[in-house]
Amino acid sequence: NKQIILKNYVTGFPKETDMEMVSSSIKVKVPEGSKAVLVKNLYLSCDPYMRLKMTKPETPTYFTEYPLGSVITGYGVSKVLDSEHPNFKEGDLVWGTTRWEEFSLITMTKMLRKITYTDVPLSYYIGILGMPGISAYVGFFEICSPKKGERVYVSAASGAVGQLVGQFAKSIGCCVVGSAGSKEKVDLLKSKFGFDEAFNYKEEHDLDAALKRYFPEGIDIYFENVGGAMLDAVLLNMRDHGRISVCGLISQYNKDKPEGVHNLFCLVSKRIEMKGFLVFDHWHLYPQFLEATIKRIKEGKMVYVEDIVEGLENAPSALIGLFTGKNVGKQVVVVAHE
Numbered sequence: 001n002k003q004i005i006l007k008n009y010v011t012g013f014p015k016e017t018d019m020e021m022v023s024s025s026i027k028v029k030v031p032e033g034s035k036a037v038l039v040k041n042l043y044l045s046c047d048p049y050m051r052l053k054m055t056k057p058e059t060p061t062y063f064t065e066y067p068l069g070s071v072i073t074g075y076g077v078s079k080v081l082d083s084e085h086p087n088f089k090e091g092d093l094v095w096g097t098t099r100w101e102e103f104s105l106i107t108m109t110k111m112l113r114k115i116t117y118t119d120v121p122l123s124y125y126i127g128i129l130g131m132p133g134i135s136a137y138v139g140f141f142e143i144c145s146p147k148k149g150e151r152v153y154v155s156a157a158s159g160a161v162g163q164l165v166g167q168f169a170k171s172i173g174c175c176v177v178g179s180a181g182s183k184e185k186v187d188l189l190k191s192k193f194g195f196d197e198a199f200n201y202k203e204e205h206d207l208d209a210a211l212k213r214y215f216p217e218g219i220d221i222y223f224e225n226v227g228g229a230m231l232d233a234v235l236l237n238m239r240d241h242g243r244i245s246v247c248g249l250i251s252q253y254n255k256d257k258p259e260g261v262h263n264l265f266c267l268v269s270k271r272i273e274m275k276g277f278l279v280f281d282h283w284h285l286y287p288q289f290l291e292a293t294i295k296r297i298k299e300g301k302m303v304y305v306e307d308i309v310e311g312l313e314n315a316p317s318a319l320i321g322l323f324t325g326k327n328v329g330k331q332v333v334v335v336a337h338e
């Protein structure tokens, strides 16, 4: 059973040598009466929060760290090979928390969901129909209370979450602008995801001026994925009573000391509501989210772009690529085809 383990706690930018591929044996039957399931992992997800779990324990990241030498855990789509759990049987397709290995014996079965709609790409269950999907849904609809005609700005807009926020915002008649880190991504935002405007933030010397160009009347809603200088520039361009949904701050995850934010007084002067959220508090909304999103996919009203890498051995570099913007769309690793 090939596995990827965390070899060193990460400081600064993650390196491939912080992870290692090892091999071990695994039982081919689930121990009787154990309530566990044995799965073959098909697709594994690379998500930015995983970097925070690689930070040494004494650093406060608010995520429980991976124990050193342990197999990396994360979201995945898997096929059940054997089960002692009444809710799962051999042949079932499932998604949820698994490990970065070929086969996993899963005892935490409450983190697994059976896949009922199998007529969409199965990898969607770690993207548009999985954790990033419901994050976009909750972070936009629940946190921002959006209204038709409002002006919405999304950073890291072509990624796993951002591309969906843009599409949700368009679906209710908002005007949406996104930023991303390459021409290819900017083109995707406009041609594929229906953003009204998009720009490459890496080509802008002055983010404040760029935002003024795209939002001459200011921003009603900001969906925050990156933090740092971008947040500071956004604060200057928010409208009175604007809302900021803080989904993530990826520009800060590799820094020992997070950067300061200078323009916080805008929260006061403009009466802005800025609210963070963790998707884990909102799983009760998953059934309604799944039904609505499946319907929109089947009607051709929502699309999803994935960046698919083949082979478990390539998972570490794929994860690291999230922090250089190498991924174009949701980063997926294929471990095995069904």
Ligand code: NDP
Pocket (backbone or CB within 6 Å): 047, 048, 049, 131, 132, 135, 156, 157, 158, 159, 160, 161, 162, 179, 180, 181, 182, 185, 225, 226, 246, 247, 248, 249, 250, 251, 252, 277, 278, 279, 280, 322, 323, 324, 325, 326, 327, 328, 329, 330, 331
């Ligand atoms: P993405 O698929 O968007 O991948 C990460 C992207 O972030 C990269 O492609 C890159 O795009 C951009 N990026 C990387 N480093 C920087 C940087 N220094 N400055 C600006 N942009 C950078 O990831 P996700 O969609 O999965 O995640 C987006 C955000 O949402 C993250 O902050 C993540 O932590 C957060 N998140 C939060 C959840 C919650 O429950 N609150 C749940 C899920 C995700 P580019 O080329 O455009 O720079």
